[in-house]
Amino acid sequence: SQQGEEDPQALSIQEGENATMNCSYKTSINNLQWYRQNSGRGLVHLILIRSNEREKHSGRLRVTLDTSKKSSSLLITASRAADTASYFCANQAGTALIFGKGTTLSVSS
Amino acid sequence: EAGVAQSPRYKIIEKRQSVAFWCNPISGHATLYWYQQILGQGPKLLIQFQNNGVVDDSQLPKDRFSAERLKGVDSTLKIQPAKLEDSAVYLCASSLGGSAMHNEQFFGPGTRLTVL
Numbered sequence: 001s002q003q004g005e006e007d008p009q010a011l012s013i014q015e016g017e018n019a020t021m022n023c024s025y026k027t028s029i030n031n032l033q034w035y036r037q038n039s040g041r042g043l044v045h046l047i048l049i050r051s052n053e054r055e056k057h058s059g060r061l062r063v064t065l066d067t068s069k070k071s072s073s074l075l076i077t078a079s080r081a082a083d084t085a086s087y088f089c090a091n092q093a094g095t096a097l098i099f100g101k102g103t104t105l106s107v108s109s
Numbered sequence: 110e111a112g113v114a115q116s117p118r119y120k121i122i123e124k125r126q127s128v129a130f131w132c133n134p135i136s137g138h139a140t141l142y143w144y145q146q147i148l149g150q151g152p153k154l155l156i157q158f159q160n161n162g163v164v165d166d167s168q169l170p171k172d173r174f175s176a177e178r179l180k181g182v183d184s185t186l187k188i189q190p191a192k193l194e195d196s197a198v199y200l201c202a203s204s205l206g207g208s209a210m211h212n213e214q215f216f217g218p219g220t221r222l223t224v225l
Contacts, residue, residue, distance in 0.1 A: 033213075035216075042217055042219055043152070044216070045215070048213060090151075095157065099151030099152045099153070101149070101151050
């Protein structure tokens with residue numbers, strides 16, 4: 001399987017804390033994307049980092065990419081209860097997206 | 110801007126029955142994708158269309174699954190006959206183009222299928 005892996009599988013934090021999720025993938029990539037999925041809703045695109053980029057920021061999100069280690073991390077700063085969701089990384093080689101199994105984040109107030 | 114529309118949202122059928130899902134992508138999006146998401150896993154691509162042509166259907170179980178995108182807009186995904194292991198959420202997504210390397214995909218709310 002080409003499916004990547006997220007780590008940890010589940011994460012519980014308090015509001016205001018930072019959350020870090022890691023992702024490993026198996027193939028060479030054009031880009032790596034992070035998506036969020038709330039309970040009962042579809043996937044929402046969060047951020048895309050290209051294979052020639054090492055770090056990218058968007059609001060409270062910070063993504064890093066290490067192509068030599070085939071890994072990426074997503075940092076959510078100053079978390080809120082509304083950040084409670086499942087987070088997936090997806091690597092794109094060609095036109096297809098290959099999703100990992102996801103990290104379930106719970107943020108309690 | 111309207112998002113990706115899918116129907117029905119929920120479907121319960123018995124094994125060996127047939128079922129069809131419908132997807133209307135974002136207007137102007139050339140590429141349409143169908144994904145299967147089993148509980149506790151990430152989405153898995155079933156089929157990708159570029160306009161009304163198939164780009165990738167390597168993971169589509171063609172003995173029971175079929176999909177079409179007539180006129181390069183709406184798409185239907187059919188399962189006939191359904192098996193218990195087909196219970197999953199079926200997600201439709203669209204993007205502006207499939208040939209470019211950096212395309213954001215926009216997902217619909219999904220159809221949750223339960224096969225009894």
